[in-house]
Amino acid sequence: MRVCAVVVTFNRKALLRVCIGSLLAQTRPLDKIVIIDNASTDGTDALLREEFAGLDVLSLPVNSGGSGGFHAGMKWAVERGFDWVWVMDDDVRMRPDALETMLGYEAIADMIQPRKVINGAILVWEAIWDANACSAITYSRETSFDNGRDWTSVTYGCFEGALIRGSLIQRAGLPDERYFVMGDDTVYGFVASQYGRVIYLRYIGVEKDLGPGNQLSRMALYLQTRNRFLTAEILTSCGVPVSKKLLMLHQLNLVLASWAAIARTPRLRKWVNLKAPVEGLIHGLQGRFGKPYWIK
DSSP states (O other), X not given: OOEEEEEEESSOHHHHHHHHHHHHTOSSOOSEXXXXXXXXXSSHHHHXXXXXXXXXXXXXXXXXXXXXXXXXXXXXXXXXXXXXXXXXXXXXXXXXXXXXXXXXXXXXOSEEEEEEEETTEEOOOOEEEETTTTEEEEOSSOHHHHTTOSEEEOSOOOSSSEEEEHHHHHHHOOOOGGGSSSSHHXXXXXXXXXXXXXXXXXXXXXXXXXXGGGSOOHHHHHHHHHHHHHHHHHHHHTTOOOOHHXXXXXXXXXXXXXXXXXXXXXXXXXXXHHHHHHHHHHHHHHTOOXXXXXXX
């Protein structure tokens, strides 16, 4: 089996260096690593030339966000006939035995997702879809693993270490570029589950540190509201009976929750942040997706 790692990066060359190092240290060597550079301006191109000249690099002409980067990278890998595509952002580290362990489940699954540690603590990620909120709702604890299971079937995804069979990508299609970021991987797991088995492992394969740059921002406030309308579109196309009225109630509640978060956080108390969730609501209703309008 030929495995290609797809790493999407944008202006985080220090984190990218660590991520690539973790891939080169895998106990089961990768057959290919391709870096999708989302038009970085921080010297990422020089880093790749000088320190990782043996890697393939796909340089995008503009920043297309995580969804555009994964769309391009997964397309690149599938067109070259790789059996498995291992997708991740530039700010994760894969444990040395991650690929070897995940491939141990290849006989029973088409999309394999490992457990994750963030800032040293295990992330609770087991969830269930709330179709009318168009969001996956995380459990308070991972009940499947509490009950002794090594893996559980899921219907949602995360592009931080997911291992996806190439033939599944051919059947399910590529991630929707219109998300820019936020939600594209969650709904991709749902779409993928219509064409193959998607599983979540007890095994911890991903490590990540969240710093100040991962705090709530104008873009997050905007996209978390807007992109749920896009998720509603995709779920509806898959036959899920999404109620438009209930979705609007959830969206209005999300706007109020966003304002409450802004009120609690002094650094967010700006007019552009207060507008962001409302603009996300309006643009989602209008079907205005893709890169946020203020990002050039």
